[in-house]
Amino acid sequence: LPKVTAAYLDARRREILSAASTLFAERGFAQTSMADVCAATGLSTGAVYRYFASKNDLVLAVCKSAHAQLSEDDSAGTALAELITSLFPGPDGLAHARLVTQIWGEAAVDPSLAAVVRARQTELRDAFARRIAGPAARQTAEVVLATLTGYAALVAIEAPVDHDTFHRTIMSLLDPVTVSSTVGS
């Protein structure tokens, strides 16, 4: 029974996070209330508050879950291609881009959110840097990820961006390094 309960709790939690992510991507953090999240999940207010004590907690949890994860055995090139593809035009890419871009915007004025984003970005940068050889791996990873942040912002505002060129150019940033790299873990 405890195992079933844990799995059940976890599924509910993910259900709430998913509904909140969708609403945040569509309307923004400020325009989404806990009542909207309750309505979208079909759960009672009490049930939602059992998982997240405040909207702020929910925003923090969505930020943690929205952050990119690299697959264990991906090379730098494959990892980068996956990150870019997650932002490619289409409903999913747009929703992801809008969520990510809002997270940066909120983090710019919310110190607790800034701490979460800093930690996640450092994690992602280091995971990425481990896939790149050479002494400048960390710095290269930082610049490449910054370009992706800017790319997400362009996708989020539906700018007429040249996606293939973007992909190619970001890849070429990595190129001089990946040529000499082994696939790290």
Place this chain on the structure above:
Amino acid sequence: LPKVTAAYLDARRREILSAASTLFAERGFAQTSMADVCAATGLSTGAVYRYFASKNDLVLAVCKSAHAQLSEDDSAGTALAELITSLFPGPDGLAHARLVTQIWGEAAVDPSLAAVVRARQTELRDAFARRIAGPAARQTAEVVLATLTGYAALVAIEAPVDHDTFHRTIMSLLDPVTVSSTVGS
């Protein structure tokens, strides 16, 4: 008299914009009220509303004024160095980065703001591209500016970013092109 009045009106308008920019950078759009802006300027509510009919109008005006302008006769390298320097660590760079990053975040979920940011970004990209020679000038400008957007986001959340490396790497993105470029206008 009409000239004096126009200059006076313009000075007042800029005074309100400047106070609003400072508050927005410190607390964020959502946490700043029109009353805060009135208090910061020392103007009456009526006076502020004469210039900006709503907080939304004020946000739009701040977004328009916050956007980078390139100096007429700057080369691509100089223009890029100026844009990077405006985001360098320190109180001014931090305030600018927080404002810019919030603007992108808000634009991600506000169509009228997205239209303003799209137009400004296209303007900046084209102004930048004119300073770069070659058929890929527009695309290079787009990628370089995206990297700057990501850099601003890192500065805004006070991430421990390696600023000199960033500067150097962004410059090198431009390098193969600027070598063969003439300074456009």
